[in-house]
Amino acid sequence: MTSITPARRPSSTPVLRTALVWGGIVTVVLLVVGAVVGLSVGGAGGLGSALAGVAVSAFFLAVTAASILIANRWFGDPLYVPIFFGIVLGGWLLKLVLFIVAIVVLREQAWVSPVIFYVALVVSVVASLVVDVVVLLRMRIPSASDVSLPTDPDEGDRRS
Template sequence: MSTAPAARRPLSSTPVLRTALVWGGVVTAALLIAGAVVGFAVGGAGGLGSALAGVAVSAIFLAVTATSILVANRWFGDPLYVPIFFGIVLGGWLLKLILFIVAIVVLRGQDWVDPVVFYVALVVSVIASLAVDVVVLLRMRIPSASDVTLPTDPDAGDRRA
């Protein structure tokens, strides 16, 4: 019988989060192009910049949570996994709060920002990102009892008498 540690498998959430980030990046790129065209058509250079800023802010904020979970999952199996996980994810949320306040303060006073175009770009980007998340979650195959190791050798002491 081998006493070597079992190979660490990735958590079942890892492929889902990676796929959501990749498709979110693709949708963000498409929204940046569409936002630039529509923003420029509606508000000129200010509309273009506002649309790009709205999509970029949304993309960054929505990617921080998935990225923080992927980073935190690297400690899976560690005795301190739960506090590390929640510390990293909570730190990501606090980072988003600080970045949001900074972005609003910086963008609020800019002459080139068209508030309506910025708002519409932000909302459309958030809805698109949520749609990507839903589609990814619906298409991914995750077992009902994920991240569980079941006993495989009843003769090795796994069977109860």
């Protein structure tokens, strides 16, 4: 792996890190709110269902950002593009398989209230999307980032 200086990191790295941090904070808030609402609406089964719905959503939504951050470690390497897409696609395939397994396993559990689980899952996904939009709107990223323009061979290097 090629050593990367902080100036050579992709401009998406701070956005993804910020989204993961704020997503984690929102997840903790949703876990608390989901626990209270789930317990009051459905008892112990509602509590478990709400916590499971928020946890499943948070895990699967964080995998994409984390896989991109991991793939960005190879930024500047000649094989960056295939490595990037291999890691991100692998993360998406892993998420798909694990999501199907989680739904099948949780569906068979007697303590799961499907309505509470579904509502917690949807609320968590919507909250994560809101976090992503707010982070993207507030981050200051140049319109043409991660680009270096070639120099004019007739004029020489204009950086001086």
